[in-house]
Amino acid sequence: MYFYKEDLINMIVPDKPDPHAARVLQEALGGQFGEMRTMMQFSFQSANFRGKEKQYRDLIRGVFLEELSHVELVQSTINQLLNEAGGDMPGNQAADGAPLDDVIQGGANPHHFIIGAKASLPVDAGGNP
Template identity: 45%
Template sequence: MFFHRQELQFDATPDKPDAVYARRLQEVLGGQYGEITVAMQYGFQAWNCHLPGKYRDLLYGIAAEEFGHVEMLAIMIARLHSMTDDAGVKSMLSFLIARDTMHQNQWIAAARELQEENREALPVPSTFPRSKEASEHAYEYLNFSDGQAAAEGSWASGPTPDGHGEFSYVDGPSSRVPMGPPTRPDPRFHGTDPGPAVLSKAEGAIRDALS
């Protein structure tokens, strides 16, 4: 599970606006070799790691730190843009905000029409049998952050918009289970195995001979 701490690993405050450099930083954030890519790569390496203990912990730790780097870069880019006095940048941002206003209204209108036409209802998908839903978790607000302000929202207490329940606030996950042990790879895939490499090599050779 991931938890969010409302702190940054390092200061992400620029000295002055620079919309051009903010655009270049977007490649560092989400490009082919950017922080988002790296965070996901380390994450999948950790989830697929066959070695228990320190090696898997190492990968999980780096993956978590990389997500923190994503956060720092995103905030830096936003501040570089918002501080700018460049008329062209301000004009573009004004247009994008206006279009986002339209998109939000489109979704609101579409959701209302779907209900009026009896094509869909809350919660979606309305065709799924509620008897098969883990209803004890359906209206829990789970706080995965060290901030507490979300508890003040209408989504954390009181009746739910679908009329079927009451919201409740839970500070953290309401359920958790231990992480399972790493899987053991087929030695013919040449993955890193918990056992001695020479044994994996021999086992792979035997399987190749028998297949």
Template identity: 40%
Template sequence: MFRHTKLLQFEARPEKPDPVYAHKLQELIGGAFGEMSVTMQYLFQGWNCRVEGKYKDLLMDTATEEIGHVEMLATMVARLLEGAPATMTAEAVKDPVMAATLGGMDVQQAIVAGGGALPADSNGYPWNGRYIVASGNLLADFRANAAAEAQGRLQTARLYNMTDDPGVKAMLQFNLARDTVHQKQWLAAIEELKADGLEDEIVPDALLDVEDQTHNNTIWGLSDGPDGPKGGWSTKAGIEYLTDPKPLGGPGTAPHPDPALYSTYSPTMDAVGTAKGKAKSVKNKLT
């Protein structure tokens, strides 16, 4: 059960309208790493969590907070659009919507949303449920969460430097702080999963005894130069760096196609890409 408190989590009031910045701010709402993504990611991780108690509560608490962040940003977008495009009309352009559009406003915010926010990114691309990660494995999910918060904070920081509006900056300062603590909480939760014996370093912590043991401790050095082996991921983790790895398989030739698909192929080559001793005609091959 969710309840809506009719107060914003933090104030979202710009000093003046700015439809161009409202267009940019859409990224923090409906972008791949926007608030809609982390909201749905944490909700589905929480709903799918099989561990009742602290981990599920952390997921659901954070997910519910993120719903409030979407509300804050949507409110800010609507207020940035207040009076626009009518008050932002360029003298050379008679139609106010066209003037704002040419100035960088998202025309769909006016035409589709009636002067409000959209469930879309800064290019107007609709938010997509495929952005979210909810695997059922808490270690994999928490790592994805830390990465999502890092990307979201990075984008928020960039947008912070794209405005001089003190009201917008104040809200983004709050968002930056929340992104900071969310990164820290997911990283700490990862360590706690290990301490509680629920997960280990590798996801999943299974089938380690049946995987090919020859290839589970090497890095293939496939870049020119000597710098790759200098990384601590090789020396400190005890991983062998292969400086001249060799291919282990044969040619990647596809098998002969189904004749009904009419794909082009050479009848003088067999399925592994080697020449046949005797060529056959395409007609004979197909029959």
């Protein structure tokens, strides 16, 4: 039913790891008004369309597919921002030697490191589904 092309709309490659920016984008992905919610909303609207005018269903389905590409783009960007973040690099350990302490205390989303293996998650910035 769908055609997938292995090519992002706009590949974003950050200069350096930035877990704080990843946290902000996590909200844009899974938050109350995030891309996942919008994608699912248009998915159900197109699937549940019962009218005779198929062009309206097709329009809504087209918006769903565009939102799906937004989800993929935001996920990819979050993952890029988390690459090499919180590793064994100078500044990633607190004075007591606890790994990730500085990153988490600095405002990063702990779920990205503990649950998500430094990847995007299907939740908002607070870890709520």
